[in-house]
Amino acid sequence: DVKVTQSSRYLVKRTGEKVFLECVQDMDHENMFWYRQDPGLGLRLIYFSYDVKMKEKGDIPEGYSVSREKKERFSLILESASTNQTSMYLCASSLIGTGLYNEQFFGPGTRLTVL
Amino acid sequence: AQKVTQAQTEISVVEKEDVTLDCVYETRDTTYYLFWYKQPPSGELVFLIRRNSFDEQNEISGRYSWNFQKSTSSFNFTITASQVVDSAVYFCALIAPGGDYKLSFGAGTTVTVRA
Numbered sequence: 581d582v583k584v585t586q587s588s589r590y591l592v593k594r595t596g597e598k599v600f601l602e603c604v605q606d607m608d609h610e611n612m613f614w615y616r617q618d619p620g621l622g623l624r625l626i627y628f629s630y631d632v633k634m635k636e637k638g639d640i641p642e643g644y645s646v647s648r649e650k651k652e653r654f655s656l657i658l659e660s661a662s663t664n665q666t667s668m669y670l671c672a673s674s675l676i677g678t679g680l681y682n683e684q685f686f687g688p689g690t691r692l693t694v695l
Numbered sequence: 696a697q698k699v700t701q702a703q704t705e706i707s708v709v710e711k712e713d714v715t716l717d718c719v720y721e722t723r724d725t726t727y728y729l730f731w732y733k734q735p736p737s738g739e740l741v742f743l744i745r746r747n748s749f750d751e752q753n754e755i756s757g758r759y760s761w762n763f764q765k766s767t768s769s770f771n772f773t774i775t776a777s778q779v780v781d782s783a784v785y786f787c788a789l790i791a792p793g794g795d796y797k798l799s800f801g802a803g804t805t806v807t808v809r810a
Contacts, residue, residue, distance in 0.1 A: 589738075613798075620704070622786060622800040638797065670740065681728040681747070681790050684798060686740035 583607070584687035586671050592693045599658040601690050603671030610676045612654035613684060614638075614646060617668040629654055630676070661694045668692075697722040697794040699787050701801035708777055709809050716772045716804045718787030724748075727791035729770045730798070731761065734784040746770065777808045 587602035605612065611630055615623040615638075625638030627646040635646050643665060647655045654673075658665055668691050672684040698721040708714050720729065731743040744754065746763055754761045758775045774781050787801040 620802055622699075622701075622802040623798075624800075625797055628797070668738070672740075681745070681796070683730060683742045683745050685742065686732075689738040691738075 584671055584673055584685055586669075586687040586690050588690050589688060590691050590693075592695065593661050594695050595662060597658075597661050597694075599661050599692065599694075601656040601658075601669055601671075601692070603654045603656070603673075603687055604652050605654075605671075605673040605685070606652065607673065607675075607685075608651065609673035609685075610651070611674045611684075612648065613672040613674075614644075614654065614656045615670045615672065616640070617670055617689070623670060626656065661692075663694050666692060666694045697724075697727075697789055697791050697799050699789050699799050699801035701787055701804050703804045704802070705805045705807070707807045707809065710778060711776050712808075714774045714777050714781075714806060714808075716774075716785050716787075716806070718770045718772065718801060720768050720770065720787070720789045722789060722791045722793055724791040724793045727789060729763065730788040730790070731770075731772050732786045732788065734786065734803070735780075736783070740786070743772075774806070777806075779808050779810055782806060782808045 584605045613628040614626045629635045629648045645657045670689045671687040674682045674684040700719045727748045729746045732740045734740045760773045762771045784803045786803045789799045
């Protein structure tokens with residue numbers, strides 16, 4: 581089974597702090613994604629990566645950055661956390677394989693609260 | 696542009712009732728894939744099904760069934776004889792070239808099954 585793990589289930593930070601959210605997958609997937617989930621809005625893509633050291637902006641990248649130094653690890657960084665970044669953050673991974681339509685596998689999520 | 700609409704925000708049923716979740720999508724592409732995911736209270740999204748745009752056959756998996764109709768751009772999901780363990784948020788999603796192969800999610804439908 582694909583296993584996607586996230587470093588924390590719950591996190592509380594203060595406004596202005598730098599926040600790191602870590603995600604690790606163990607299935608050698610090329611693609612990795614970061615989403616945030618807010619009530620009534622579904623999941624919105626923040627950043628994704630097709631390969632090591634590659635990153636692409638998603639739909640809502642403002643206020644975030646990412647790092648992918650190793651294939652299995654994809655980090656989301658909030659340079660200066662703000663209260664409007666309080667949300668559930670979900671990491672996912674998928675194979676490129678033979679096509680671009682493969683399902684994504686998700687981690688358990690990190691519920692971040694910024695005070 | 697692509698879009699997924701789940702008009703039902705919340706559905707509450709009594710155990711053993713059937714429940715149908717609606718999903719309507721928009722895309723200009725002729726090749727695309729549709730997905731359903733389940734998010735139980737634990738938070739981790741679980742992949743349920745992937746269906747490509749050229750396969751309109753309905754699918755049944757145990758108590759779950761899916762009805763794909765291209766004519767109405769719908770991909771509805773039915774849970775037959777619901778159980779308490781079916782209580783979750785369910786997301787419909789779409790991948791298509793017009794969306795740069797990024798997964799677009801609907802807002803989700805919260806299903807509550809009461810004993």
